[in-house]
Amino acid sequence: MKEITHQDHLKFLKKHDHVVIDNVKVPLNANSKIKKFAPSTFTPETTTVWSFPDRGDWATHIGNYRGNWSPYIPRNLILRYTAPGELVLDQMAGSGTTLVECKLLGRRAVGVDINPDAVMVARNRLDFSYATLDADYTAPEIKTYAGDARCLDLIGNETIDLIATHPPYASIIPYSHDREGDLSRVHNIAEFADEMRRVAVECMRVLKQGKHCAILMGDSRRNKHFIPITPRVLMSFLEAGFILREDIIKMQWKMKSTREKWFGKKYDFYLIGHEHLYVFRKPDAEERMAKFKESMKWW
Template sequence: DRLNFDTLAELPKCWIRTFVGDARNLNLIDDESIDLIATHPPYVSIIPYTKDRIEGDLSNIRSVDKFVEEMEKVAKEFFRVLKPGKYCAILIGDTRRHKHYVPVAFRVMQAFLKVGFILKEDIIKIQWNTKTTREKWKGTHEFYKIAHEHLFVFRKPQKNENLEKFKESSKW
């Protein structure tokens, strides 16, 4: 069964609020009040999102283990605020360390599964001529360029849902 979002003939009245803050602490958002989460977190110390080192900025974390640990905190908050049966989509890529591939995306996926999400889809986004790979490596090293990202679509289970049939999609 393909990813299918229900559409309404009439859109309900809604309100939009914007908060500036940290996804690891969504204390201004009520439990189970969000219908959809879409995010594209920073990469592990590849592209700095701030000029100066701001404490807590995920883009400044150099350790993959620490980055995944912090993303698990994000996953817990997303799980808390998302309504049961609704979706969370996260676009994330991988990196290299010491000329070897580091599957950051799958480590983050594990963190989301650990907190209770079910993996609905893994959509591969092909990247063409990305600045970070094209300019940083210039084809001088003995490895392939990373030319994709993962768009993981997670679903928060319904209350009292039988999760047995999703066990292969909820554990790594």
């Protein structure tokens, strides 16, 4: 892990006005003009089916970074599973959606991404002043790093209160062209599952006992047939020792892949319109585990 600070970001801006992610130009704004700091209407989710037709455009949230998740997702997770001042980790932070929500909600955060250009996007979207009428609000410390989710060497054991992250799906959207260790470039599903086991082990190490780890994953399709990636990821985290707290179905809207829509009509298969948001809990050392056996590794 290598820290990328606000000062590093300012130096980067002097020479660059954009980065390129997955062949898409992502502008870096010198001054973010923000119209609103929160969703116009927000009600915390209460069921295991989440649907956000309006993906969210408050603060610096923009949908021009492919594969980033709707800010409604980390907002719900942060409000449910943490208190102000607690520490949130997103170790595949991408454009920084989770980190921006942490800043708005008064949670400290650590963001990590294997692509330094992605970290610059995240730092860029964190670069705004936030004034609130909430007398209890304290501006949180948010640190960002270029690093590998499988080796979080600068994060201590049992220091994190919540993990909320959206990993790449096996070879769906490549976030770098040739960066070693980039999970978005792993094409073999078995290899991807093995690497996610390593991610799960690191999650278990850095997360405090009794705290939660939320992972949004989707499945894929090849040769006109469904590829179940999410069950493999589920098993990876259960094998690492986690307890499954929730399996939330997140509906997909405004999918950019028009090619997939065209192929769906041509080859007569269903478009994948959902993802799985798994919420795991790390057990306490003194817990009686027998009562959770049906929610743990069974094989």
